[in-house]
Amino acid sequence: MEASTASEQVILGFQESWNALLRLGPAALALNVALSALVLAVAFGVGLVVRRLLKRGARAVPGPADAEKTIRTRRVTQVTWAVFETGLVLAAFFALAAIWGFDLLGWLTAGLGQRVVESVVRIAILAVVTFAAAELATLLVNRLLARMARHKSGGVRREAQLNTIGPLLHGVARGVIIIIGAMMILAEIGLEIGPLLAGAGVIGLAIGFGAQTLVKDFLTGIFLISEDILAVGDVVEISGSSGVVEQMTIRTVRLRALDGTLHVLPYGEAQIIHNMTKVFSYHVVELGVSYESDIDKAFEVMIQVVEDMRADPDLGPKILEPLEVMDVSALADSGVVLRARIKTPPGAQWGVGRAFNRRIKAAWDAAGVDIPYPHMHLVLPQAPQPAEAQPQRGA
Structure with missing residues (x-):
């Protein structure tokens, strides 16, 4: 009996493999168990070695040992390990299936299985390329900002401006790359991109009308940064709250007060800004x-x-x-x-x-210059004088 649909092909293949498994003798069954244990042990050992090598490689990455490098290196290491671990698990799974008589590799290299594998591989490649492009964009932005910061003409103020613009550039670059990658993955799945873009435009217009405060905060922040009204490291007062500008996002400015209090203010509330550390x-x-x-x-x-x-x-x-x-x-x-x-x-x-x-x-x-300070002059009431003895009557 020949299978006419993909589901029937899968069921028929598993039935044949299961029947072959039931026909195994004790010696063959013991050999398969031993080979399976060996495959799992090898996979575990390879994974352990690769993970240690990744950790050593992360510590050996050149560059200043700052928090941003640590976060970026950790993220790259985690993604690399996730990709390798997925490949290692799949390889071990196919090896175990081949040991026990399940011809998964043959199914995946012909017909429907081949098409599924090709689509999955292309989607995985697009995802990895998107992540690598986002990390590369962040690295290039950091290199560019570091080179501009070393330019001596701007001094400390120029460095503060670059520290302010840096996170915004990172966010914009990563956002654009991720959106492009997501569109390519959706196209690979088979979805039409044109209607999605049209729907996104309509949704964006509706959100723009419904979230005018967010749009106002975003545009105000763009003008504050472009006109160099304030930057990271400035001491400012905004809407009655004062402190050092600790971070500027696309919507809010964060002030760290003298007592450690963190004030988070939307840009829309920055109607009057008192900058106490601008130029001089x-x-x-x-x-x-x-x-x-x-x-x-x-x-x-x-x-x-x-x-x-x-x-x-x-x-x-x-x-x-x-x-x-x-x-x-x-x-x-x-x-x-x-x-x-x-x-x-x-x-x-x-x-x-x-x-x-x-x-x-x-x-x-x-x-001999005197600094005045309040004085207190105390005037105590005098004690009453004793009355003189009255003369006795009839004396």
Whole structure:
């Protein structure tokens, strides 16, 4: 009886193999068991050796040992091991089937089996090529950004911009490659790509109308990055939340506050941005002296303290210009408020300010300039005087 359909061919093939298995004698059965154990042992040993070699190869990959390299190397190692493990399992499975009389290889090399194998192989190749292209794109973007960062014309600000743009470029490149690979795999399966693209366009239009906030956040983020309003590493204040820009995604900016709090803000809420570390910064000095103190002398001491700080090898590079005196800013209740400011590189104003406060206190104490502080004058009520003895009547 000849099978006319693919399912009948499969059932007939398994029935023939099962009948041949039942006709095996004790010696042949023992030999098959021994050969099966040998195949499994060899497969397990090969897998163990290859996995150790992959781990050693991952540790030997050249390049800086940063977190991104670790993640990328681990991902490549995992995918490589998954591909090899799948091939190893299939090879062991076919070997076991051949030992026990199941002619899987013959079925897969003719007729329907051959077509299925060819489609699966092409899909697997497309998937591996897509993954390799995505990883290669990430590597090329990293190399390009690293080369641009080594260019000295932009300095620290240029490096911060590149650190901001890098994750966005990675995401866009990987997304485009994955979409193209998915389309090719769907075409290989037999699906029509044209209707899918048309449907995706309609769905995208509907999502665009229904998710206007997401679109607004995305476009706002693009303009913030392209216009260099803020970058990773800047200290900013947005919508009442302040901190260091830790990460910028395609929709949100993440600020790490001084106490460790992580603020996640959509770009759409960034209506007003206070960037405290763009190009340069100032530490504004507002200190009070008593009304009895010599104001000119107080300013002279302040100027001298800043000059001494500029001569310091640690603090000198953090002070760009001499002290800018801005005269008396207020006549307060308890003293005269003096104002000045110190120009610093971006982000150095707080450290410079703390060092200046420590030094100006000692310098004013030595120069006899008094810093006013609240005084409390206690007035205690006097004890009542004892009344004089009244003269006795009739004395």
